[in-house]
Amino acid sequence: MPNMPSSLEDLRRVLEGAVDAAVIIDGEHRVLYRNPAYDVYTGRRPREVVELAGSGTPCHQLFNLEICAESCLMKRAVQAGKPLRMHEVHARRGDGEELTLIVTSTPLGAGLTLETYRDVTAESRVQRKYHSLLARERNAKEELERKVSERTEALRRAQDQLVLNEKMSSLGRLVAGIAHELNNPINFVYGNVDFLAQYFRHLISLIGLYESSELPEDVRTRAVELKKAIDFEFLLEDWERLLKSVRAGAERTAQIVAGLKTFSRPQIGKIEETDLIAGLETTLHLLQPLLRDHVKVHKTLQPLPLVMCRGGQIQQVFMNLLTNAAQAAGPGGEIFIACQPLADGVSVSVRDTGPGVPAELAGKIFDPFFTTKDVGEGTGLGLAISQRIVRSHGGRIELVQVEDALPAGAEFIVWLPCVPPVAPVEAG
Ligand SMILES: Nc1ncnc2c1ncn2[C@@H]1O[C@H](COP(=O)(O)OP(=O)(O)OP(=O)(O)O)[C@@H](O)[C@H]1O
Ligand SMILES: [Mg+2]
Secondary structure, eight states, X not given: OOOOOGGGHHHXXXXXXXXXXXXXXXXXXXXXXXXXXXXXHHTSOHHHHHXXXXXXXXXHHHSEEHHHHHOXXXXXXXXXXXXXXXXXXXEEOTTSOEEEEEEEEXXXXXXXXXXXXXXXXXXXXXXXXXXHHHHHHHHHHHHHHHHHHHHHHHHHHHHHHHHHHHHHHHHHHHHHHHHHXXXXXXXXXXXXXXXXXHHHHHHHHXXXXXXXXXXXXXXXXXXXXXXXXXXXXXXXHHHHHHHHHHHHHHHHHHHHHHHHHHHTSOTTOOOEEEOHHHHHHHHHHHTHHHHTTTSEEEEEEOOOOOEEEOHHHHHHHHHHHHHHHXXXXXXXXXXXXXXXXXXXXXXXXXXESSOXXXXXXXXXXXXXXXXXXXXXXXXXXXXXXXXXXXXXXXXXXXXXEOOSSSSOOEEEEEEEESSOOSSOOOOO
């Protein structure tokens, strides 16, 4: 063995009984000193180690670490001029056994370096096992969370569907009830106003006859007084106008009742050939109180083929879209309704001049119960219901952000096939 400077003798004594393997090597990688633990670490026979070390065999040939080939820790420690430590270093002993080590390399000066090796194979195995168990547990937890959220989503859909059914059927019942209650009284007014006009005309001609006849003077005087008291001249001018406005009012109410009747057709009803433009007109009629003079409605309605659908449901979609548009447009705003035939269906769009839907909310507005309206003003179900209805017909509904129009508003487009798919369509 080459000679080692005597100043290192103390160090040698310390290392002799250490559990960790320790070697002192020179710049040529020759082993100048090795402690007994090192000999065991090499996995070679003691004599073989003595021979190899004595003949100046480089350390990496005596005990080969995985890092020796790529980046010699000794060289790096000498370059850095300070001790370096490396964890998880793999080594193969002379007898082929694999080890995991913590390696330290400490420059001692005069071209010498002290290297120590600590066998952490067992700990490292335990740690790997621990990490793999942790990972397995994390995966199991993630899988569980995924399943829970899937089930929650399914539950939510089922719940939405129930709410939808309930909301639609109670709305249908309510509207049907109102239509029925209004029907009779308005028919009295509408049906009798013409007779009333006729009776009036007869009475007035009778009065004319009396006026042109010889009457006793006192009767004529009393008649003149009465005519004055009841403002007969004005009555003659006004009665016809008055009855005309009663007729117009009755006509409008009758139309609304007709609209309510159309609207309240059973939702889970038959799929029938439906005139969507008539449906749109009816819905607009029903919305008159909301639109009236505040919101201007523009229509570009190209003739549409009859569409096989549940008319009452589709009308509810129009109702929801138009209500939203009217609420968004606000007083002085405008709504643009357009429809056009397509190769395999029809499209209906409702655009408004309101503030539009902020980009960050665009993904949420079809969620059930999502609303930006005040409590009591919106339930957040309008679009969710509409989407389900349209999807159940094999169609789709989308929000289109209108950016090139001024003011930019929101546009909702509904696409419907002329004939819904034969297989039942999942509405969710
Ligand atoms: N035309 C629109 N312009 C701007 N925002 C809109 C428009 N239509 C819908 N939204 C936004 O989408 C949300 C959800 O609409 P949805 O119709 O589902 O519920 P709602 O109108 O709030 O309540 P409900 O329809 O049940 O009375 C609204 O609260 C609003 O923020
Ligand atoms: Mg709404």
